[in-house]
Amino acid sequence: xxxxxxxxxxxxxxxxxxxxxxxxxxxxxxxxxxxxxxxxxxxxxxxxxxxxxxxxxxxxxxxxxxxxxxxxxxxxxxxxxxxxxxxxxxxxxxxxxxxxxxxxxxxxxxxxxxxxxxxxxxxxxxxxxxxxxxxxxxxxxxxxxxxxxxxxxxxxxxxxxxxxxxxxxxxxxxxxxxxxxxxxxxxxxxxxxxxxxxxxxxxxxxxxxxxxxxxxxxxxxxxxxxxxxxxxxxxxxxxxxxxxxxxxxxxxxxxxxxxxxxxxxxxxxxxxxxxxxxxxxxxxxxxxxxxxxxxxxxxxxxxxxxxxxxxxxxxxxxxxxxxxxxxxxxxxxxxxxxxxxxxxxxxxxxxxxxxxxxxxxxxxxxxxxxxxxxxxxxxxxxxxxxxxxxxxxxxxxxxxxxxxxxxxxxxxxxxxxxxxxxxxxxxxxxxxxxxxxxxxxxxxxxxxxxxxxxxxxxxxxxxxxxxxxxxxxxxxxxxxxxxxxxxxxxxx
Amino acid sequence: xxxxxxxxxxxxxxxxxxxxxxxxxxxxxxxxxxxxxxxxxxxxxxxxxxxxxxxxxxxxxxxxxxxxxxxxxxxxxxxxxxxxxxxxxxxxxxxxxxxxxxxxxxxxxxxxxxxxxxxxxxxxxxxxxxxxxxxxxxxxxxxxxxxxxxxxxxxxxxxxxxxxxxxxxxxxxxxxxxxxxxxxxxxxxxxxxxxxxxxxxxxxxxxxxxxxxxxxxxxxxxxxxxxxxxxxxxxxxxxxxxxxxxxxxxxxxxxxxxxxxxxxxxxxxxxxxxxxxxxxxxxxxxxxxxxxxxxxxxxxxxxxxxxxxxxxxxxxxxxxxxxxxxxxxx
Numbered sequence: 001x002x003x004x005x006x007x008x009x010x011x012x013x014x015x016x017x018x019x020x021x022x023x024x025x026x027x028x029x030x031x032x033x034x035x036x037x038x039x040x041x042x043x044x045x046x047x048x049x050x051x052x053x054x055x056x057x058x059x060x061x062x063x064x065x066x067x068x069x070x071x072x073x074x075x076x077x078x079x080x081x082x083x084x085x086x087x088x089x090x091x092x093x094x095x096x097x098x099x100x101x102x103x104x105x106x107x108x109x110x111x112x113x114x115x116x117x118x119x120x121x122x123x124x125x126x127x128x129x130x131x132x133x134x135x136x137x138x139x140x141x142x143x144x145x146x147x148x149x150x151x152x153x154x155x156x157x158x159x160x161x162x163x164x165x166x167x168x169x170x171x172x173x174x175x176x177x178x179x180x181x182x183x184x185x186x187x188x189x190x191x192x193x194x195x196x197x198x199x200x201x202x203x204x205x206x207x208x209x210x211x212x213x214x215x216x217x218x219x220x221x222x223x224x225x226x227x228x229x230x231x232x233x234x235x236x237x238x239x240x241x242x243x244x245x246x247x248x249x250x251x252x253x254x255x256x257x258x259x260x261x262x263x264x265x266x267x268x269x270x271x272x273x274x275x276x277x278x279x280x281x282x283x284x285x286x287x288x289x290x291x292x293x294x295x296x297x298x299x300x301x302x303x304x305x306x307x308x309x310x311x312x313x314x315x316x317x318x319x320x321x322x323x324x325x326x327x328x329x330x331x332x333x334x335x336x337x338x339x340x341x342x343x344x345x346x347x348x349x350x351x352x353x354x355x356x357x358x359x360x361x362x363x364x365x366x367x368x369x370x371x372x373x374x375x376x377x378x379x380x381x382x383x384x385x386x387x388x389x390x391x392x393x394x395x396x397x398x399x400x401x402x403x404x405x406x407x408x409x410x411x412x413x414x415x416x417x418x419x420x421x422x423x424x425x426x427x428x429x430x431x432x433x434x435x436x437x438x439x440x441x442x443x444x445x446x447x448x449x450x451x452x453x454x455x456x457x458x459x460x461x462x463x464x465x466x467x468x469x470x471x472x473x474x475x476x477x478x479x480x481x482x483x484x485x486x487x488x489x490x491x492x
Numbered sequence: 493x494x495x496x497x498x499x500x501x502x503x504x505x506x507x508x509x510x511x512x513x514x515x516x517x518x519x520x521x522x523x524x525x526x527x528x529x530x531x532x533x534x535x536x537x538x539x540x541x542x543x544x545x546x547x548x549x550x551x552x553x554x555x556x557x558x559x560x561x562x563x564x565x566x567x568x569x570x571x572x573x574x575x576x577x578x579x580x581x582x583x584x585x586x587x588x589x590x591x592x593x594x595x596x597x598x599x600x601x602x603x604x605x606x607x608x609x610x611x612x613x614x615x616x617x618x619x620x621x622x623x624x625x626x627x628x629x630x631x632x633x634x635x636x637x638x639x640x641x642x643x644x645x646x647x648x649x650x651x652x653x654x655x656x657x658x659x660x661x662x663x664x665x666x667x668x669x670x671x672x673x674x675x676x677x678x679x680x681x682x683x684x685x686x687x688x689x690x691x692x693x694x695x696x697x698x699x700x701x702x703x704x705x706x707x708x709x710x711x712x713x714x715x716x717x718x719x720x721x722x723x724x725x726x727x728x729x730x731x732x733x734x735x736x737x738x739x740x741x742x743x744x745x746x747x748x749x750x751x752x753x754x755x756x757x758x759x760x761x762x763x764x765x766x767x768x769x770x771x772x773x774x775x776x777x778x779x780x781x782x783x784x785x786x787x788x789x790x791x792x793x794x795x796x797x798x799x800x801x802x803x804x805x806x807x808x809x810x811x812x813x814x815x816x817x818x819x820x821x822x
Binding site for chain 2: 038039041042043045046049135136137138139140180182183184185194195196197198263317318319320323326327330332333334335336337338339340341342403404405444448451452
């Protein structure tokens with residue numbers, strides 16, 4: 001029971017306050033579109049040299065947890081996901097806020113985040129060295145199969161027409177091709193704009209498609225139609241509602257922890273797949289995208305469990321499981337520490353500090369999130385004429401702040417206009433986002449696989465993990481038609 | 493009536509406050525102009541080409557911690573991402589040549605210049621200090637049949653070696669191609685998104701070999717999952733005393749991930765000297781030295797203006813020759 005006795009590691013006042021502070025800063029930074037927890041950690045890195053190594057790393061880990069949760073707040077309230085992993089949260093969170101259920105959405109986000117976060121941490125502390133090896137089993141062919149599995153859900157990701165979802169997905173895939181091609185070095189659709197060589201940055205597109213297009217939608221509504229949103233906005237979810245989401249939360253936690261381990265997109269991909277699976281298995285399928293509470297629980301449990309998941313290869317192998325954990329690894333370097341198998345054998349105290357630091361962070365943002373839900377949800381009561389112009393300022397600053405580039409601001413504005421017209425013609429932003437998120441992964445991993453397989457695509461059949469995903473893809477696409485066919489025959 | 497009086501009072505208070513503040517700003521400007529000849533007269537801007545938290549960013553931040561104290565001046569980082577460092581270079585080009593704008597340079601910039609069409613040429617810079625040197629080490633999977641570099645070369649002649657590295661046109665790519673040419677073998681280059689992905693795929697035996705910085709594969713080397721065959725450097729690494737260099741094997745391919753800082757040519761010599769002194773003192777401090785150790789490097793990473801300036805010119809020349817001979821530049 002070494003694990004339990006080690007809780008004393010974070011019980012001194014400085015460490016506790018550091019974790020408390022980092023978590024709250026993380027939530028706030030995560031909530032602001034364009035500022036990410038990874039960025040915050042990078043900026044704080046040089047200052048941590050004045051701290052004890054254990055404290056510094058615990059603070060960074062806490063900031064990571066807080067930041068992942070924080071993204072959901074703005075996603076729900078103003079349709080501006082504070083960070084890419086929270087994109088899927090906006091799909092149902094914002095409609096809930098518009099229906100006068102902001103408090104419920106925020107409360108559900110906090111609780112499902114914490115459940116996902118804590119379960120993934122327990123997996124981390126017990127199984128990390130074993131599970132980390134999964135990262136080695138995933139080569140380009142496996143990533144390709146996983147990405148294809150993700151893309152197979154495009155048609156059904158929103159309740160809009162499947163054809164429109166597919167078109168949206170293709171638009172997303174197209175945007176993902178902009179930039180220099182990984183394996184050939186040829187630049188595509190860059191028009192000699194330097195900023196586009198490394199591809200279109202995701203965050204400005206995200207802000208544009210969600211928040212900016214929402215501003216246009218709001219502006220095009222007649223002010224006379226404004227309904228006074230009921231006071232129920234600040235109500236938290238009921239126990240029954242939590243219970244009903246139990247299965248969804250657990251499923252998403254499993255998905256999030258697993259995908260988090262894979263050193264790829266981490267939180268964003270797991271939130272998308274978590275959302276999709278929730279929709280697939282839900283009784284209220286039609287309600288998704290219109291304000292279904294399960295649609296908030298699923299991505300939030302998934303993206304927060306991905307934080308614990310992403311820490312697994314980071315700590316056990318020294319391979320970052322996400323962009324933010326890459327920065328945390330930088331923090332290790334600054335303190336002369338090393339992650340990897342070495343950490344588990346020789347520095348167990350550091351490991352326990354990280355574990356308890358993240359655990360504590362989860363409880364802190366649970367309290368902060370639930371208490372805050374009552375306050376934050378009042379934002380949805382602000383008259384539209386005041387709220388949306390301020391959101392516009394947020395959009396500008398958020399897309400500029402990322403890399404201090406005006407090109408990103410133009411990308412945001414263009415995405416906003418395009419998003420507005422697409423939404424008016426009955427498209428949902430969800431498949432577009434999905435296409436962008438998976439586009440690069442699917443293309444790069446295929447190109448790499450082709451080189452590895454010596455141009456022989458039949459080699460995919462020699463990869464059991466890849467084949468499993470291909471079979472799952474096949475089933476998810478053809479399960480219904482086959483079932484329908486069988487029942488038809490029976491009835492004859 | 494009282495309301496109006498109140499408003500007037502607040503207005504006049506606000507006005508006088510604004511006036512006071514403005515006059516202070518004015519004073520500040522006069523003061524700056526007075527000492528403008530004395531370097532540094534305003535905060536120093538370090539321009540990077542990479543994202544926050546990456547190697548270049550972290551190195552620059554660690555460098556600045558003590559530099560601020562040494563130069564008794566503030567310093568900050570401006571990231572300008574895009575087109576292999578070209579965005580950062582064109583930004584620096586637009587700035588005055590007074591030493592207040594410093595470019596953090598890497599082989600990425602040098603290769604970008606060597607490809608042609610970059611905003612600046614190699615002769616537009618003066619090297620101020622080198623911050624890190626990290627030679628490229630050839631790694632293979634420990635379970636692979638390749639025990640020596642000769643084994644790998646021989647295998648490549650039968651079937652191209654699947655050789656992992658970062659993006660096409662990068663120092664990883666060019667060094668792999670030059671190694672193949674000089675060693676008379678063949679490689680099939682597999683580009684990945686970063687060092688972590690390369691290492692994972694090497695351990696997972698997706699690829700045969702890879703050029704990595706020592707630190708990127710150190711843990712897996714120690715745990716017996718990877719093996720090192722050779723170092724792309726002129727001299728053996730102190731951390732790998734038993735690993736031969738390619739030079740020893742008669743293969744002329746020395747490549748390293750080097751980082752350093754440069755300013756535009758035309759910057760006054762005494763300004764460069766002041767900057768150099770400030771940077772070198774900062775890098776001698778334990779804060780920076782501990783960072784180097786953590787990254788698997790040592791004090792030999794640091795070099796002054798003369799040595800660094802000569803080195804970037806040499807790397808550029810070699811990069812240019814390599815790109816031309818490979819048909820990647822005219």
